[in-house]
Amino acid sequence: MVRVPLTEAERERGERLGVVLREARGARSMAEVATRAGISVETLRKIETGRIPTPAFFTVAAIADAVDLPLDLLRRAVEAAPLEQAV
Incomplete structure (x- = not known):
């Protein structure tokens, strides 16, 4: 199965998602949030930096x-916010 390349809009939405989640994390450590969400710190880092622009719904929900x-x-913030001011 060939994966269709992401559009620029999808990549930008992934970056906004990362910004919003990073801002929501606040002073909490990546390790703390990743543990609570049941994911690896590396996965959280990749989502927050936009390197995983389309994470699974259940990962985002966690x-x-x-x-x-x-x-x-979260949905409203990702849809409405400019990349520089997502939250």
């Missing part, structure tokens, strides 16, 4: 839950 960010607020 991170959002770990940082107490309701999914509806």
Whole structure:
């Protein structure tokens, strides 16, 4: 199965997602949030930096839950915010 390349809009949305999640993490360590979300620190780092622009829904939901960010607020922030000011 060949994976279709991401569009520029999809890559930008992934970067915005990372910015929003990083801001929501605040002063909490990556290790703390990753442990609470049940993912590796490296996966969290890649999502926060946009290197995984389309993470699985359940991964995003677990991170959002770990940082107490309701999914509806996350969705609105990712859709509406400019890349520089996502939260």
